[in-house]
Amino acid sequence: MNALQVKNLSVAYEEKVVLKNVNLAIPVGRLTGIIGPNGAGKSTLIKAILNQLPNKSGAVHILERPLNSKDHTVGYVPQRNAVDWDFPTNALDVVLMGRYGHIGMIKKPSTKDKQIAMDCLKNVGMETFADRSIGQLSGGQQQRVFLARALAQEAEVYFMDEPFVGVDAATERTIIAILKDLKAKGKSVFVVHHDLQTASDYFDWMILLNQTITASGPTELTFTEDNLQEAYGGKLFFMDQAKSNKTFN
Amino acid sequence: MNEFWVLLTGSLVGITCGLTGVFLILRKTAMIADAISHTVLFGIVVAFMITQSLSGYWMLIGAAIAGLLTTFLVQVLQSGGLQEDAAIGVVFTSLFALGVLFITLFAGNVHLDVEHVLMGEIAFVPWDTWDVFGFSMPKAVWMLLFVLLLNVLFLVFFYKEIKLSTFDPVFALSIGLPILAMHYSYMTLVSLTTVAAFDSVGAVLVVAMLIGPAATAYLMSKSVSGMIVWSMTFGVTAAITGYYLAKLWNTSIAGMMAAMIGVIFMLVFLFKPHDGWIWKTFKRMKLQKTNIQANS
Incomplete structure (x- = not known):
């Protein structure tokens, strides 16, 4: 296929x-x-x-x-500079946006959605930054949040x-490890x-x-x-x- | 009792505009509020020309259409290669001028004068009442309550959608969110809010109320929901303090409310802990001092 x-x-x-x-x-x-x-x-x-x-x-x-x-x-990671990182929201909230497609219009995210978002954040090594304002993250951390959001799409x-x-180099290694893991999962x-x-x-x-x-x-x-x-x-x-x-x- | 109605009207303007204004700031389209607040005049005049009545619903409908027309024309000019601010400038001045022309040409002898439209007269609100279900309240209060309800319903149903399409429209589109429909629905709400508010407080205060409290809330809050709460709080505070100061100094109520929005913004901008201007300047001076000491 x-x-x-x-x-x-x-x-x-x-x-x-x-x-x-x-x-x-x-x-x-x-x-x-x-x-x-x-x-x-x-x-x-x-x-x-x-x-x-x-x-x-x-x-x-x-x-x-x-x-x-x-x-x-389909899961999607747009270019990082396509959004305004001063937007008042935190890392977990951005990852949760990856669930919106599954949740559908009007309905609210469930506890399960929040759990998935948290797991994805953990996957990219950012769980301790869940409550952090996205504007306070470094470029590499912001990119990891974007990747976590795509993972939350479960595509x-x-x-x-x-x-x-x-x-940064650490983020590059994290990202490539996750990409290879996705490939290993088919x-x-x-x-x-x-x-x-x-x-x-x-x-x-x-x-x-x-x-x-x-x-x-x-x-x-x-x-x-x-x-x-x-x-x-x-x-x-x-x-x-x-x-x-x-x-x- | 009259004082109560004026205060209630002012507070409702503060709450409704504060709520709507948040996404204007976040979408970086604050100036479209300015445009809409002027072009609703065009909508109202055309509605009057067609129906020959000054009833509230026709005004609301006319204003909503004018607001949509403004948003649509700005969008068209923008996709034609013009910058957003230039597109807004061209569209709203043309439509506003048309509105003024139509008033003088076709509606010269009705109560629809330009000064009223720009400044409003909140002090007269209590005498223009509507009876709905045998319940008599000022027309302005009814209209504001209705528009506030629409705003609240929109956010209850589409909070996460409007938030995502504001933060990351490209991603929103990729998961199938109708971002253009969201944009036009929201702009319709801005138009309705504008017309409901400006009958009592005028176009100038509407813009101040839409942008000022939300901009102040942006300085205060780290989340969209927090921003909404702060914005409404600032709007109401400005309305109430503005009213009493206007009474004290015997001056224009709407003008004083708008002035209070500016005062609240400056207070937050200067004195906010950690990233207010004064706090930052103080920290910078302290840092310079320690640097000088370290170097000597």
Whole structure:
């Protein structure tokens, strides 16, 4: 079964084409990195898959079905800087928002929902910060709260937009451990990532993107110099370093 | 008895506006309240032109439509590439001007003058009564109670939805929350609140009441629910203290209430423990002093 299938997806903002004719088929249970240079359309791809853009064409299937938010199959971690962290609320409350889809409109969170939220917070090592105002958390802690909120969605397929940006080393390790744990539980995870040095260690599947798909497949087949040069259009400086890092591992 | 009605009206304005204003501050659209408070004039005038009556329901309906129209036009201009503040500025001045023009053209001899709309006259509230189910209360009180009830019901049913769509609309959309419908429902409530309040206190005090108490509450509270309680408290406090000071100094009641909102905001801004301005300045001076001592 495919976790994600995309057919002829194109997105344009006004006159400018951002994604052109994207086709993807990715099996269930993979930890997939979405890699590409700035402006390649990585975040746009996620937003288009999640049906957040009006001006798109093409078809998207998740677990072989068209996306329906009532199925609760999809968990989502938006970019951290997309929200105002001075909003008056605490960490547990934000994680609880991950339960809203399950709770449904009008109804209030139950004790069980609160318990799940607390467990997810514990999962990311943030249980002692449950009552802390989100504005007082560090960037890495805020990112963990966002990850915990996605875990609270109890989804099958997860989409994460740049979860490693601006976080400390400890948070990066926590996040990658959780991603690998999700994969071990048979979930499918898609992560927008731009650090080529760590990419091949983190992901077992890769989508190389630059407005159109350069390559998609298992990491050992797709993460090649030729493919990367094509995606990055010859602007690639890190390749040798990434390779030498690999020999150390 | 008249004093009681004026105090009750003022307090109801404080509670209703305080409640509605919280999400205006959190959604960073405080200025849309300013816009709506002016464009409801347009709605009221058009409602009058169509129905030839000054009855409360038509005014409420006209105002609600005008508020929605304002919100919609601002949204349209924004998605056309204009900044939000510019879009608000263009829309509300045009609609307000149209409202003023229509009054002078078609409604010159009715009780619908611009000064009344801007400043209101809360002192006259007790004499304009409505009988509902054989129960006689000032019209302003009835309207405010009705709108307060709508506001409370909206929050009882959609508290978590409005909170999430305010904090993180992108995530809200991904779990299927109708964020645009939430936006328009909320803006309808802002319009209704505005028109219910401004008949007694005028457009200027409505804006002050919508923004001031909620902004003060934002300084005070670490949760949305806490902010709502503080905001309503500040609104009522400003209304009551404003009334008595106006009586003491024999000045405009609405004006004094608006002034008290400013006073309360300044008090909190300056004296709030830990992050008030004075507290912070004091701490900074202390730190500088210890630094100088350490360096010498």
